[in-house]
Each structure stands twice: as C-alpha cells, then as structure tokens.
Amino acid sequence: MAFLCLFQHFALAGGDAVCYGFPAMESDSPHLRGSLVVFEGIDGTGKSTQVELLARYLRSRGIEVVTGFEPTRGPWGMRVREAALAGDRLSIDEEIACLLQDRREHVREVIEPALQAGKWVLLDRYYLSMMAYQGASGANVEEIREWNEAFATVPDVALWLDIPIELSQERMHARGNGKDAFENEKFLSDCAAIYSAMEMPWLHRVEADGTVEEVHAQIREIIQEELGI
Numbered sequence: 001m002a003f004l005c006l007f008q009h010f011a012l013a014g015g016d017a018v019c020y021g022f023p024a025m026e027s028d029s030p031h032l033r034g035s036l037v038v039f040e041g042i043d044g045t046g047k048s049t050q051v052e053l054l055a056r057y058l059r060s061r062g063i064e065v066v067t068g069f070e071p072t073r074g075p076w077g078m079r080v081r082e083a084a085l086a087g088d089r090l091s092i093d094e095e096i097a098c099l100l101q102d103r104r105e106h107v108r109e110v111i112e113p114a115l116q117a118g119k120w121v122l123l124d125r126y127y128l129s130m131m132a133y134q135g136a137s138g139a140n141v142e143e144i145r146e147w148n149e150a151f152a153t154v155p156d157v158a159l160w161l162d163i164p165i166e167l168s169q170e171r172m173h174a175r176g177n178g179k180d181a182f183e184n185e186k187f188l189s190d191c192a193a194i195y196s197a198m199e200m201p202w203l204h205r206v207e208a209d210g211t212v213e214e215v216h217a218q219i220r221e222i223i224q225e226e227l228g229i
C-alpha cells in the first residue's frame, strides 16, 4: 500500500523522474500520504472528546495530526451555524449549497494539503453528516453522497459513534446547551436511522454509550486493524 502510494506520487508528479519504487533520499523526498479519519454520529455522542484522545495517541506515536470539524467557522459554515442557532434553518437547498461550498474549501485548503504532506487528518463530522442530517430533512441520501464524493476525499476510516437517542438528549441537556434547530428528538432519531442504514466498507460502528476510556479503546482497536497504528 505504502509502496503503491509512493509509486502513484511519482507517476502523478510526472516530469523526468524515474521511479523504481525506492524512496528518494533528498530532503524534498515525497511524504507517504496521511490517513483521513472522520467521526460521525448524532449530537451528544462525544465526537470532539474522542477526536482529541485519538489525536493525542497518534502524536505520542510520532504522527503529525491535524484536527478539524464541519461545518467549519468559514463564511459558508457560519451561515448554517448561525441560522440553526437562531432556531431558523435555511431552506434545504440553501443549506446543502452552503455546506458543500464549506466542505469544498475545507478539502482544498486544509484536508488535502495535510494528507499530501503525510499528516493524519481527524474530523469531527464530514459528509456522512450531510447524508444523515440533510437526508433526514428530505434530501436524497445517495444523491448527497454522489455530490460529495465528486470532490471530497473519501475517508480511510469513518467511526460512527452510536448512542441511544435518550442518552444523546440527556447529554445535551446536561451540557446546558440551548437546543439548536438540528437537535430535536424526532429529527435526531431520523438521522440515527440513516446512519444505521449506511453501508460503506470503511464505516465502523462504535458503541459510544460506555465511558470515555471504553469508547477510546474501541476506536484504537479499529484504527489498529484498519490502519496498522
């Protein structure tokens, strides 16, 4: 796999370089591509805590890690966030257009450059969120996947943090968060149903109703099995 990436790098770089499969030793030698790991699930599943724990673990193994979240705090992501916080979601078409634009910029400016520099990228939400949330709002789930995969890097591993709806509601309540327009119980159970129907070879379900350490241990096991770290 590593060899293949390296080969592809040379092949894509073109020019006069001749590659026989051995990494160049010069200081500007190509990095092996990093891995993209995304955390998904309804609100209150503990995604941001688990992103930080995995980032800390990977860094302790000498891996360079970039963490991020979507929607981003860029102009397109902020339009969606601000409308939801005001309890007044944008129209579904406008929401999809803003979120796609937000993701397009995120992929182009942050995610791809980091992966190409050999860094791992860990994301709190990515396009599976759009399949679940905009899907639960009535958009076609498979169409959303196609629109995203036309430009967005497909994850190496997606971790679906699954908890019962009641626990998600309890955790959000305990956080003292005022609910935004995405967080009512019926809507979140529709999102959860879409997540549970997703079938991608790189998507893994994590039982996220245990302790933070138990959930982290499951995640480490999946990363070990899938990415060898």
Ligand code: TYD
Residues within 6 Å of the ligand: 043, 070, 071, 099, 124, 125, 126, 127, 129, 130, 131, 133, 134, 182, 183
């Ligand atoms: P959330 O992870 O709750 O952000 P924070 O914890 O920083 O408030 O994300 C905000 C909301 O955005 C969340 O309820 C789900 C929604 N969302 C979509 O509807 N579609 C998407 O494509 C993404 C990435 C998020």
